[in-house]
Amino acid sequence: MRGTALVTVALLAFGGTAVYATYERLNGNINHVEVDDLLGDRPERAAVKPGADPDAGKPVNLLLLGSDSREGENGDIGGRVAGGMRSDTTIVLHISADRSRVELVSIPRDSMVAIPSCTTTDGQTTGASDYAMFNEAFARGWDTGLDLASAAACTWKTVEANTGVRIDDFLLVDFAGFQNMVDAIGGVKICIPADMDDEKAKLHIDAGMHTLDGRTALAFARSRHSQTSDGSDIGRIGNQQRLLAAIASQTLSKNVLTDWTDLLGVLNAATKSLTTSMQTSDLAGLAYSARSIRTGNIAFMTIPWGAAPTDKNRVEWTPEADIVWANLASDTPMLTGTQNDPGTAETTAPTKNPSGGTKATQNPGKTPKPQATKKAGRDSFTLDDNTGSC
Structure with a gap:
């Protein structure tokens, strides 16, 4: 949605100098970082005209990150914490080749995975681990390189090594950016299924339909110590997904993207705290090419997981996760071949690759029967399923 709005501004920019200046200001809000040199050999991208989809005809995988930075305004929101930075939220967003x-x-931050050695912007390298908590990757990049490029690149490499899914770009937003964006759309309407009291997240809200302002929406997304949660990261992932779906549905239903005043307010808030490896025109071109996607084809899920045998407070991905990652890597609908498959089609059986991730085999075969999987909340849902009613 943010990209679609940006391309709208870009198109309107041709109508006058004042609008062009507005577009330039919004573009200047975004913190653009280069990470290609930190990722090893990457295919060179073809040059395209401004506003065109740089990956037309190809699937795109974006890494969405939410940081728990406590610098500046973020410290006022989340509380001052000495040293370090972690990734609070990690989502792999897949856009099919046909758009x-x-x-x-969603990837639980408590997932136990292999973390490769990473190179940081100052030329240092981080240590590698065969079995470590997923959000350690972001922390190691940050603690060594002391910048978001190093942190995001290490998370990027970790995702690719464990999933076999090639990531094309990343987008990162912090506390302040999320809070301000919710306020810019006038709050978000969502059903709170049970009373929630979480002192750590500063959340106190009764069950029922509510329109959450930015501060309350952020507290809802961060909460994991209320009476409805077991205190783990898994519990709040479902809340985050429902909240993102509600924001998307509300933005589309209110026609924010076609109302010039509302559009500028949302864009100004959204871009001020956005860090990305994408150029603004490429982001806009991708979003514009995907503008006709139906809400029923926008789906959320948490990667299938089970409790880690070494620590009940940590999780490991189940064999069914390999199927999901293989589907994304081959641009197949992600639920194909899983126990939540809406159809009966078989999927390509995943195999381990040398880096520890998964990849699709060349010859389709019968999908191995997945083991019983413990999941929190709904296994998956689409925007059409997230009606918001209590």
């Missing part, structure tokens, strides 16, 4: 599907897969 008909958008699929968002």
